[in-house]
Amino acid sequence: MTDPREAGATLPAGDDLRGSGRPEQDHRPMDDDPTEPVPSTSMEATPALDARTRGGAGPMDDRASGPAARTGDGESDVGQMSLTRRLRQPRTIISIAIPLFIIAAFVAINGEQLQKVPALILAANPALVLAAFVIFYAGFPLRGLRWANLLRGTGLRIPTKDSTEIIFLSWLVNCVVPAKLGDVYRAYLLKINSTASLSRTFGTVFIERVLDLCAIALLGIAAGYWSFRDGLPPAIQVVFAIGLVVVAILIVGLFTMRNFGRRIITALRFLPHVVLELYDRFEQGVFGAIGMRQLPFLAVLTGLIWMTESLRLYFVVQALGFPDVSLGLSGAVFVALIGSLLTAVPLSPAGLGIVEAGVVGVLTVAYGVPLPEATAIALLDRVISVFSVIVLGSIAYIVSKKPRGEGWIPQPDQIAIASPTSAPLSSSGA
Numbered sequence: 001m002t003d004p005r006e007a008g009a010t011l012p013a014g015d016d017l018r019g020s021g022r023p024e025q026d027h028r029p030m031d032d033d034p035t036e037p038v039p040s041t042s043m044e045a046t047p048a049l050d051a052r053t054r055g056g057a058g059p060m061d062d063r064a065s066g067p068a069a070r071t072g073d074g075e076s077d078v079g080q081m082s083l084t085r086r087l088r089q090p091r092t093i094i095s096i097a098i099p100l101f102i103i104a105a106f107v108a109i110n111g112e113q114l115q116k117v118p119a120l121i122l123a124a125n126p127a128l129v130l131a132a133f134v135i136f137y138a139g140f141p142l143r144g145l146r147w148a149n150l151l152r153g154t155g156l157r158i159p160t161k162d163s164t165e166i167i168f169l170s171w172l173v174n175c176v177v178p179a180k181l182g183d184v185y186r187a188y189l190l191k192i193n194s195t196a197s198l199s200r201t202f203g204t205v206f207i208e209r210v211l212d213l214c215a216i217a218l219l220g221i222a223a224g225y226w227s228f229r230d231g232l233p234p235a236i237q238v239v240f241a242i243g244l245v246v247v248a249i250l251i252v253g254l255f256t257m258r259n260f261g262r263r264i265i266t267a268l269r270f271l272p273h274v275v276l277e278l279y280d281r282f283e284q285g286v287f288g289a290i291g292m293r294q295l296p297f298l299a300v301l302t303g304l305i306w307m308t309e310s311l312r313l314y315f316v317v318q319a320l321g322f323p324d325v326s327l328g329l330s331g332a333v334f335v336a337l338i339g340s341l342l343t344a345v346p347l348s349p350a351g352l353g354i355v356e357a358g359v360v361g362v363l364t365v366a367y368g369v370p371l372p373e374a375t376a377i378a379l380l381d382r383v384i385s386v387f388s389v390i391v392l393g394s395i396a397y398i399v400s401k402k403p404r405g406e407g408w409i410p411q412p413d414q415i416a417i418a419s420p421t422s423a424p425l426s427s428s429g430a
Contacts, residue, residue, distance in 0.1 A: 086177050092349075095178035099353025106357075113371050120320060120376040128319035132312045133384050139308035143167050146211075146301045150204040150289035156196050162409050165400060166190060172393030175386050179346040183209075192405035199278045203285015210250050215302045216337045217243035223310075223333035233366055239338070258287060309385075310336040316381045322373045327363075335362050339381075350386045 086092055107114055144164025151158050166189045174182030187201040221243055228236055265271065265279050290298065314332035317325060327335070342358045343351035356378050363374035401407035 086173075086181070092177055095348045096352065099348045102353050103356065110371060114375055117372050117376050117379065120322075120372060121380050123321075124316075124319040124380060125321060126319075128315050129380070129384075132315035132319065132381075133388065135308050135315065136312040136384055139305050140164050140168055142301055142305045142308070146298060146305065147204065147208060149294060149298065149301075150208060151190075151196075151201075153289040153291060153294060154200050154204060154285055155288070156194065157412060158190070158194065158409055162193075162402075162407070165396070165407075166193075166402060168389075168393060168396055169400060169402065171389050172397055174343075175350045175389050175393065178349050180344070189402050190409075193402050193407050194409040195411060197281050197285075199281040200285035200288075203282045203287075204289045206282075207286045207289050210254065211298060211302045212306075213250060213341075214247055215299075215306050216341050217247045219303070219306055219310075220334055220337040220341075223330045223337070227328065227330040227334050228366075236366055254286075257283065306337065306340070307333075309340055312336065312384060313339075313377075313381050316384070317377055320373070320376055320380065322369075325367075325369050325373055325377075327367060327369075331367060335359060335367075336381075338362055339378075352386075356382065 141160065141164050144160045144162075144167055147167060148158050148160050148163040151163070166186055169189060170182035170186035172182070173185045174180060183205050187196075187198055187205055190196045190201050191198045221240055224232070224236055224240060232240070261279065261283055262276070265276050310329075310333040313336040314327075314329055317327050317332060339351075339355050339359045342355045345351050345354050348354060359378040359381070360371070360374045363369040363377060364371055369377070397403055
């Protein structure tokens with residue numbers, strides 16, 4: 001017979017688990033149950049007191065059911081989202097091999113001009129390179145703070161330390177696996193380490209990406225106009241047009257989702273009911289995460305985040321100290337945001353090959369930077385923004401408990417339940 005506590009039922013007032021007058025548990029078998037009674041141990045875990053055990057999970061509850069979510073056949077989801085397994089997949093190997101082949105072909109074709117690139121990079125000012133590194137990594141706590149605020153809007157409270165750690169691990173995945181799977185991995189890590197709903201978490205990641213794209217478009221346009229105030233080259237005019245179209249599409253998409261999304265899903269009668277329930281949670285994540293009161297704070301945070309990206313490139317250019325390169329802060333903002341936008345192309349990990357080509361192309365065509373210098377700028381910038389994330393992220397992946405579902409993030413009500421001020425369980429009672 002199922003214990004009412006395991007089904008999420010409220011215990012009667014007389015069943016005080018902490019008091020000395022607690023009624024004894026009835027372990028007598030049912031009349032039609034031939035099994036023997038199973039005695040309780042003195043410290044048997046109780047769902048009401050164990051913050052990591054949650055009863056009442058129906059078939060539509062997409063939350064984790066413990067420290068590591070499990071599939072229907074009993075296997076842990078950790079295996080399904082294993083980073084090592086992803087790296088061994090042919091699709092991942094091909095997505096890395098093809099850009100490397102293209103880069104090698106580019107180097108072979110332009111070998112004579114690129115021979116001095118290693119020497120240019122090695123001559124960089126170490127102090128300014130370190131400044132670029134520090135500024136770049138200062139963006140992660142800002143990203144963690146922003147995501148924690150978005151999650152708070154959906155009713156989930158998570159410390160900035162935990163949200164920053166999860167985001168950093170997701171960046172590692174984005175740097176080694178294609179298709180922007182780091183965003184999926186981020187939602188997965190939160191799911192197996194908290195009470196979060198997976199689909200609702202996807203909603204917060206989605207609205208975060210909307211904020212990023214709007215910031216990239218608006219800051220890029222402003223920096224581009226200032227950088228090219230003497231006249232916009234035709235190629236830059238095309239980039240501006242694309243940016244405005246992206247912002248318009250995002251606004252229309254959010255308006256449609258807010259007002260007609262559920263109606264559209266309901267009208268598609270061939271879809272199973274599970275799709276509607278998942279969509280409802282996703283929409284709650286999107287629009288519950290952000291409100292008019294939060295919007296100014298989130299806008300400022302997003303602007304600061306993308307300024308760390310831009311200042312990283314600015315200090316890289318200053319560190320290299322090329323006398324024939326005068327990019328300026330507005331130029332660095334524009335080029336860095338173009339590079340960040342290209343990382344969204346899901347064909348290769350972290351936009352490998354695509355970002356380098358785009359940054360070098362903008363520097364040479366729009367700013368007249370010689371090819372060797374432009375290549376040195378792009379490579380040193382990517383060493384900081386990608387290679388260092390792979391190195392430090394791999395260490396974090398090994399040390400962190402969250403990939404294994406052991407870095408549990410309790411909610412305030414669970415903390416109150418487990419508070420030391422509560423009377424402890426009796427070690428002698430059953």
